[in-house]
Amino acid sequence: MSAKPKLYYFDGRGKMESIRWLLAAAGVEFEEEFLETRDQYEKLLQGGSLLFQQVPMVEIDGMKMVQTRAILSYIAAKIDMYVGGTDDLMGFILMFPFLSAEDKEKQHAVIVQKATSRYFPVYEKVLKDHGQDFLVGNNFSWADVHLLEAILMVEEKKSDVLSGFPQLQAFKARISSIPAIKKFLEPGSKRKPVPDDKYVETVRRVLRMYYDVKAN
Incomplete structure (x- = not known):
């Protein structure tokens, strides 16, 4: 990768966090432009950068890429079976901050x-x-990064969720100790915290997303 990739998204996790994880695991430094106003979003739309009028968008190797899976696939080899399963699990988590209090308890x-x-x-x-x-052969891959990300997100909901899974406990410790991953997990890295009310309000304001999200 010739120049530093530039990431366009909100100052929070969402769909960009998996891309941050993978770049960090690969030891690739990156820059970010956080969307905070509708005008920023409109400028990207008018410039033709957002093919499907959606973010995340990443400038990388002279290209402006959209669609999270396409971006991740470009950075890493395709290990779709395990990544797809992890995606399914993470789908239950990503919309959690946007739920009502009642639905959050259910979700x-x-x-x-x-x-x-x-x-x-x-x-x-x-x-x-x-x-x-x-997970695949004996080579570190996107599947491992993605699974660790999901494990940590579920542990934010239940800290002892791995108590019955000794292999996953060892896996978590092993992947977390990889230097690039360890650095990304340290305070002060570009890893985002648990989404808060400010993040939810910003996303709703920029995307004009005022409808209620329902629990799965």
């Missing part, structure tokens, strides 16, 4: 239930069966 239980009964058992078995350090 909290759904997230923990889905993680512990559907998704984590699959990865636990994969790691146990092949006895290697990473």
Whole structure:
């Protein structure tokens, strides 16, 4: 990658966080432009940068790329089966900040239930069966980065969620100790905190998204 990639998104996690994770894991430094006003968004639209009128958008290697999966696929090899499963789990989490208080209580239980009964058992078995350090072969990949991101997000909902998954506990410790990942997990990195009310309000204001989001 010739110049530093430039990321266009909100000052929060959302769909850009997976891209930040992967760039960090690859040791690639990047810059960010945070969307805070409708005018910024309109400028990107009028400039033709947002093919589907959506962010995230990343300037990389002379291209302006949209669609999270396309960006991630460009940065890393395609390991779609495991990444797709992790995406499904993360889908229950990403809209959580936008739910009503009542729906958040319901969705909290759904997230923990889905993680512990559907998704984590699959990865636990994969790691146990092949006895290697990473999900695919014995090479560090996007699938490992994405799974660690999901594990940490679910742990924000239930801190002991891995108590019944010894392979995933070891996996988490192993991936977290990789120097580039360890650096990204340290305070002061570009990893974003749990979405707060300010983040939700900014997203709604910029995208004019005032409808209620329902729990899964």
